[in-house]
Amino acid sequence: MARVRIKDVARHAGVSEKTVSNVINDYVHVSDRTRRVVQEAIDHLGYKVNLAGRHLRKGRTGVIALVVPELDVPYFAELARHVIREAEQRSLTVLIHQTGGDRDHELAALAGFGSTFVDGVILSPLALTADDLRHRADAPPTVLLGELLEEGADHVAIDNERAAREATEHLIGLGRRTILAVGGRDDAGLGTAEARTRGYRAALAAADLAYDPAALLPVASFRMPAGAEAVARALDEGVRPDALLCLNDQLALGALRTLYEYGMRVPEDVAVIGFDDVEAGRFSTPTLSTVAPDKAAVARIAVELLRRRMDETGDQAPADASPAGVRSPQDLVVAHRLVLRESTEGVARGPGPGNRGAARGR
Amino acid sequence: MARVRIKDVARHAGVSEKTVSNVINDYVHVSDRTRRVVQEAIDHLGYKVNLAGRHLRKGRTGVIALVVPELDVPYFAELARHVIREAEQRSLTVLIHQTGGDRDHELAALAGFGSTFVDGVILSPLALTADDLRHRADAPPTVLLGELLEEGADHVAIDNERAAREATEHLIGLGRRTILAVGGRDDAGLGTAEARTRGYRAALAAADLAYDPAALLPVASFRMPAGAEAVARALDEGVRPDALLCLNDQLALGALRTLYEYGMRVPEDVAVIGFDDVEAGRFSTPTLSTVAPDKAAVARIAVELLRRRMDETGDQAPADASPAGVRSPQDLVVAHRLVLRESTEGVARGPGPGNRGAARGR
DNA sequence: CAGCCGATGTACATCGATGTAAAAACGTGC
DNA sequence: GCACGTTTTTACATCGATGTACATCGGCTG
Incomplete structure (x- = not known):
């Protein structure tokens, strides 16, 4: 039960502590015999490396933080799942933090939570401003997710503006003319919502459709209740859309519910499309285009990206090819595709197992 | 940019390192004047405590692990959200691990991931056996979630058997007679699914309804696709249920989709009830009882529970009231309630905003 | 066989914070 | 002014692993 230290293994194997350390770290110059003896001692005593000691000595923890607004928004949960998997493959451990979309929390994340605990941060910001990004100091390596086109940090996202434009164009192609943007917001800000709104407006403009600021339905969150309420409010005010561009699937799923309650058929009366392709959209009624x-x-x-940036920081003097020392921030764009399901397709609905295969989607 | 150590603060403030440490840790016997001087030095230099050093010295990390099968199953995501919040309030940080329901991963979690990195573990097991629990050694304090009624570890869950029985009784009370248990499994094992199956059978027995083993629809996972497929398979085989007891909401949501595709109305033809009360069930069509x-x-x-157990381990000699030294494992039962929505209620469905308020559920 | 080289192995200092034990400072009562 | 009990502060060792610098060993060359 007493903890086994490297010292104990060394004594047991009759070698120095450093030699044991060398074996553990796969140092090249250790004879096979020594290696075997040490390994046996390790197994025999059940030695486990103490990460605190290693961390103190090396200055690295092997822990990265994934910082998202809310973990129980399926998109973030699915993303987290993938991030954890990728990190694991690189012997990194993931710590998950929730900000609730709060700027102070996001700032704390940028600063590495005011401690040396995490080696790097992957942050999905909601409330940060460009200024916040520029003024950070002493921050650990950071990668930003989502639209945030400022210089100053690595950054990964889909082309949100183009994606929104394509989605909107698809709705227009279906002959829809009164298209609301659920969750849209019109300030020219940095966020994902703003980029998608720009794409929406671009598509309208390209089709010579009038843009009415009232077509942007503001939301308090990007969850189902907010989507349901925003659409209900619009309908109560007498707006009669024939299509909804919802800025994420949760809003769309909430919207579907409200449309159902108001007796509006999807997609016949109103076509609906979302963003994110969460699993729930493949099983909703109707299934959700996204x-x-x-x-x-x-x-x-x-x-x-984060791992590379971390390595960069580690090598204090990067005598490599790069002369400037630190690579400039990268902006990487990830592919997206339009997945069309019942909520825009007008697939025959209703009784009979006949349409099963088709209806399943994807 | 150079890291500021306690030594630097001490020098700057003209006191010893220990005094600085005392200030940081709110040690009582520090004069106000000294405290102020030190605090100023800390602020001035921007000192941040180095967790590696503290960890090494104290043997505690302040990190607990939450281990779940899959993070993108909404129930676990919602749970994780709450756990993180609770941990934060106690100055604990949460590390999330996914096991994929794999026994080896779960065993690794039980063993604290073979390192001193986490102070404690909250584990939601799928594949562990009673033996695994008994034979663990050198493990950090652990709390188990879900049904796993073995001695040997603290444990938190709802009364799954009773809950399943109540849900089934409700279906029977609606006049339903052919009730399938989606996800049910009949071995007398330890898991949550087994407990719920027992409750299901108990309700059938109490109502003098025949129990047909074929009424248990096995599933490969507890996600929507599995629920959809299991029900489709049963329907294809000619089974004609008038109610489904789904062992979680994801299975139920998948089942709703299949029923829709087969043209069976819910709840008129088939009543459906799930477990977990995930947000999606409040917005599905029909809304889901659970x-x-x-x-x-x-x-x-x-x-x-975990925090207490951790403190216990810390105080090597718990001179408290408890004579045995370590408290025996606790089994805590959490409240549950039946939430009835459209999928069992037979609420008027269809056009018109008239039923909006009622239909919203909860 | 002297001399040198590369491969192995070791002693010791170090990372940063905190517990221990004891010294220094401060009061208090007589 | 002194002995004594508290506070307050300090010096030093320690947690466990690993980097540095050096010692040792065996083999090989000339």
Whole structure:
């Protein structure tokens, strides 16, 4: 029960502590015989390396933080799953923090939580401003997720503006003319919502459709209740859309519910499309068309980008090819695709197992 | 940019390192003047405590692990959210691990991941056996979630058997007679699924309804696709149920989709009830009746139980009232309630905003 | 066989914070 | 002014692993 230290293994094997350390760390110059003897001692005593000691000595923890607004928003949960998997493959451990979209929490994350605990941060910001990014100091390596086109940090996202434009164009192509943007907001800010709104407006403009600021339905959160309420409010005010561009799937699923309650058929009366391709959208009634980002790619690239940045910081004097010392921030764009399901397709609905295969979607 | 150590603060403030440490740790016997001087030096230099050093010295990290099968199953995501919140309030940090329901991963979690990195573990097991629990050694304090009625570890759950029985009784009370248990499994094992199956059978028996082993629809996972497929398989085989007891909401949501595709109306033809009360069930069509566990309570109790157990381990000689030294394992039962929505209620469905308020559920 | 080289192995200092034990400073009562 | 009990502060060792610098060993060359 008493903890086994490297010292104990050394004594047991009749070698020095450093030699044991060398064996553990796969140092090249250890004879096979020594290695075997030490390994036996390790197994015999059940030695486990103490990370505190290693951390103190090395200055690295092997822990990265994934910081998201809310973990129980399926998109973030799915993303987290991928990030954890990618990190694991690189012997990194993931710590998850929730900000609730709060700026102070996000700032704390940027600063590495005011401690040396995490080696790096993957942050999905909601409330940060460009200034916050510029003024950070003493921060650990950081990768940002989502639209935030400022210089100053690595950054991974789909092309949100183009994606929104494509989605909107698809709705227009279906002959829809009164298209609301649920969750849209019109300030020219940095966020993902703003980029998607720009794409929405661009599509309208390209089709010579009038843009009415009232077509942007503001939301308090990006969850189902907010989507349901925003659409209900619009309908109560007498707005009669024939399509909804919802800025994420949760809003869309909430919207579907409200449309159902108001007796509006989807997609016949109102076509609906979302973003994120969460699993629930494949089983809703009707199934939900959506912009599907390559989540696995987002996770893989984010982790990989962060790992490189961490290595960079580690080598204090990067005598490599790069002269400037630190690479400039990278902006990586991940692929997305439009996944069309019942909520825009007008697939025959109703009784009979006949349409099963088709209806399943994807 | 160079890291500031306690030594630097001490020099700057003209006191010893220990005094600085005392200030940081709110040691009582520090004069106000000294405290002020030191605090100023800390602020001035921007000193941040180095957790590696503290960890090494104290043997505690302040990190607990939450180990779940899959993070993107909404129930676990919602639970994680609560656990993180509770832990934060106690200055603990949460590390999330996914096992994929794999026994080896769960065993690794039990063993504290073979390192001194986490102070404690909250584990939601799927594949562990009673033996695994008994034979663990050198493990950090652990709290188990879900049904696993073995001695040997603290444990928090709702009364799954009773909950399943109540849910089934409700279906029977609606006049339903052919009730399938989606996800049910009949071995007398330890898991949550087994306990719920027992409750299901108990309700059938109490109502003098025949129990047909074929009424248990096995599933490969507890996610929507599995629920959809299991029900489709049963229907294809000609089974015609008038109610489904789904062992979680994801299975139920998948089942709703299949029923829709087969043209069976819910709840008129088939009543459906699930477990977990995930947000999606409040917005599905129809909205989903469910057994709602008090998730916040599960999280709060689990974290609190773990914290106590950790303190216990810390104080090497617990000179308290307890003579045995270590308290015996606790089994805590959390409240649940039946939330009835459209999928069992037979609420008027269809056009018109008239039923909005009622239909919203909860 | 002297001399040198590369491969192995070791002693010791070090990372940063905190517990221990004891010294220094401060009061208090007589 | 002194002995004595508290506070307050300090010096030093310690937690466990690993980097540095050096010692040792065996083999090989000339």
